[in-house]
Amino acid sequence: METARRPAFRERPHGYPPCSHRRSLLLRLAAAARAQSGPANFPDRPIRVTVAVPAGGGDTVIRIVTDRMRAVSQPLVVENKTGASGNLAAETVYNAAPDGYTLLASQPAPLITNPFLYKSINYDPTKLTPIVIMSHVPNVIRESGIQPE
Numbered sequence: 001m002e003t004a005r006r007p008a009f010r011e012r013p014h015g016y017p018p019c020s021h022r023r024s025l026l027l028r029l030a031a032a033a034r035a036q037s038g039p040a041n042f043p044d045r046p047i048r049v050t051v052a053v054p055a056g057g058g059d060t061v062i063r064i065v066t067d068r069m070r071a072v073s074q075p076l077v078v079e080n081k082t083g084a085s086g087n088l089a090a091e092t093v094y095n096a097a098p099d100g101y102t103l104l105a106s107q108p109a110p111l112i113t114n115p116f117l118y119k120s121i122n123y124d125p126t127k128l129t130p131i132v133i134m135s136h137v138p139n140v141i142r143e144s145g146i147q148p149e
Helices: 019-037 060-072 084-095
Strands: 047-051 076-080 102-105
Touching: 047 060, 047 084, 060 076, 084 102
Parallel strands: 047 076, 047 102
Antiparallel strands: none
């Protein structure tokens, strides 16, 4: 039996980099944080990463990324702030100083769907700037083929 060849990066239909391109992700995160701060000695204190999912499974990717970003000379502190479909985490980051020391790691909901689902939210999603897509999880719906009688 012939095994299917894994498509190269440019052949991927979704266009996102494969997991082996984590270095590029780390560089983009560090560059984005540095661009917001301005000083040449950035970072000079720990960077806080607010995660919109509970600890222990949903935050695995961000914990791997922050662990590998030790090279920025300051620790990245992961803070899980769950609730209201990510609104609490997004609000926390929105209210933080825009100095590059507070990042949001979240599913798309707080920026894309929640403004349509909630009457009011305490942040403006258009003021939060997406930096990078950290993971891609395809969703699949399958039907059994059995028709109801």
